[in-house]
Amino acid sequence: MEYPRFSTAGQNSTGCSLFDSNPLQSRMLCKTDDFEELSAHIGSVLLPHHCKVLSSSKGVHRAVFHHAPLSDISVNYLRYGTEASVNVDQLGFFLIEVPLSGVSETSYGDVKVVTNTGSGVVASPYQKFSTRWNAECSKLLIKINRLALERFLSKMLGCDLQRPLDFEVAVDLNSPASASLWHMVQWLVAELENEQSLLNNAPLGYAQYEQMLMWVLLNAQPNNYSQELASRTPVAAPHYVHRVEDYINEHCAEPITLTQLVDMSGVSGRTLLEGFKRHKGTSPMKYLKSVRMERVHLDLKGSDMANRNVTEIALAWGFTQLGKFSVEYKQKFGESPSDTLKK
Numbered sequence: 001m002e003y004p005r006f007s008t009a010g011q012n013s014t015g016c017s018l019f020d021s022n023p024l025q026s027r028m029l030c031k032t033d034d035f036e037e038l039s040a041h042i043g044s045v046l047l048p049h050h051c052k053v054l055s056s057s058k059g060v061h062r063a064v065f066h067h068a069p070l071s072d073i074s075v076n077y078l079r080y081g082t083e084a085s086v087n088v089d090q091l092g093f094f095l096i097e098v099p100l101s102g103v104s105e106t107s108y109g110d111v112k113v114v115t116n117t118g119s120g121v122v123a124s125p126y127q128k129f130s131t132r133w134n135a136e137c138s139k140l141l142i143k144i145n146r147l148a149l150e151r152f153l154s155k156m157l158g159c160d161l162q163r164p165l166d167f168e169v170a171v172d173l174n175s176p177a178s179a180s181l182w183h184m185v186q187w188l189v190a191e192l193e194n195e196q197s198l199l200n201n202a203p204l205g206y207a208q209y210e211q212m213l214m215w216v217l218l219n220a221q222p223n224n225y226s227q228e229l230a231s232r233t234p235v236a237a238p239h240y241v242h243r244v245e246d247y248i249n250e251h252c253a254e255p256i257t258l259t260q261l262v263d264m265s266g267v268s269g270r271t272l273l274e275g276f277k278r279h280k281g282t283s284p285m286k287y288l289k290s291v292r293m294e295r296v297h298l299d300l301k302g303s304d305m306a307n308r309n310v311t312e313i314a315l316a317w318g319f320t321q322l323g324k325f326s327v328e329y330k331q332k333f334g335e336s337p338s339d340t341l342k343k
Contacts, residue, residue, distance in 0.1 A: 023100075023140065023189050024066035024077045031064050038063045038080075045074060046143055047092060054083035055135070064138075068192045070199075071206040071301070072148035073213065075192060079138035087130040094144040094167070095129075096217070097121040098185055102137030106130070106169070113170045120171040120182075122221050126164060140185060144214065147334045152214045157228055158281040168222040181220040184213055237279035240265040240272060244284055252291045253317060258284060292317045297333055300340040310337040 030041040039051050045067050061081035068075045077100075097106060098120045105114050109127035113119070123129055125146045133139075150165050173182045188209065191199040199209055218229060237245075244265050248256065261284045262269045276284050296317045303313065311322060314337065319325040329337050 024068050027066045027068040029065050029067040033062055041065055049086050049088050052085045072145040073210045074143045076141040080133050082135050085132040091125050091129050093125050093146050094149055095123045096142040098140040100138045102134050104133045104137050108169045111169045118173055122167040124166045149214055166224045177220045181216055184216045238275055240267045241275045241279050248288050305341055
């Protein structure tokens with residue numbers, strides 16, 4: 001198959017107005033003429049893949065890959081420096097592509113989108129993904145953990161998701177809604193590049209930055225939950241739900257029973273259960289388990305394998321059935337507890 005050459009005519013400057021040079025230069029992971037080396041680096045932090053060079057034109061620039069990992073999100077800058085293509089069966093994560101120069105064509109399932117510096121792509125994890133870049137193309141690539149984004153959406157809706165989250169692929173960065181997404185991306189990159197920013201000096205605050213990006217993405221880019229998000233009417237939770245929620249968050253490392261929660265709520269067990277179900281989308285004890293699981297996740301990420309192990313940390317947060325704990329942990333975070341501890 002012969003691949004067409006892309007024209008750069010008609011591009012606007014929306015995508016690169018804030019970047020006078022390659023962004024995230026302090027986070028350089030790879031600068032090379034060896035595409036096997038490049039593929040290995042990209043595969044280690046995004047996903048295993050093979051990059052195919054489509055031309056050997058003169059004046060090819062060295063490939064550059066910058067990588068800035070947070071917790072459930074990573075921000076990446078990539079330039080192949082030549083015409084290239086990548087094909088994978090599934091991404092396995094959500095991907096925001098924002099071209100900063102040049103032109104590319106991205107296919108997700110049956111959808112094909114040609115992008116330049118006024119447009120972008122949001123690809124979901126589930127279908128075949130391919131992309132072709134011209135020699136001048138460079139992009140910001142934002143990888144978002146699938147489970148993290150779907151958990152965040154579930155919290156926004158107050159209920160479990162009934163179907164996988166799927167976005168409209170094309171992004172018009174000149175539209176008012178999508179401009180909000182682009183501004184959020186610019187701000188995130190600026191924070192990463194600022195050595196004095198809270199993002200670089202308070203890593204425990206990663207979640208706040210990530211959730212802000214997720215919130216903007218879910219509201220700015222059309223998706224199969226857009227109608228539910230637009231129609232939901234926030235209703236203030238009653239005082240007894242807040243009281244129990246606060247108590248759980250403050251005392252989750254201690255033994256807690258449903259009877260205790262009912263007694264301190266000041267309402268009947270039935271009223272408490274109905275209030276939690278309506279406003280939190282779960283029961284008090286399941287909420288407690290979810291909070292403890294999040295604390296285990298943070299504990300594992302912040303611990304040294306030489307000093308602590310999974311069993312010790314799980315038991316400290318009240319998980320005594322370790323086999324069941326490991327299964328539920330992997331379902332929630334997409335990796336085993338031992339994998340989190342190794343990072």
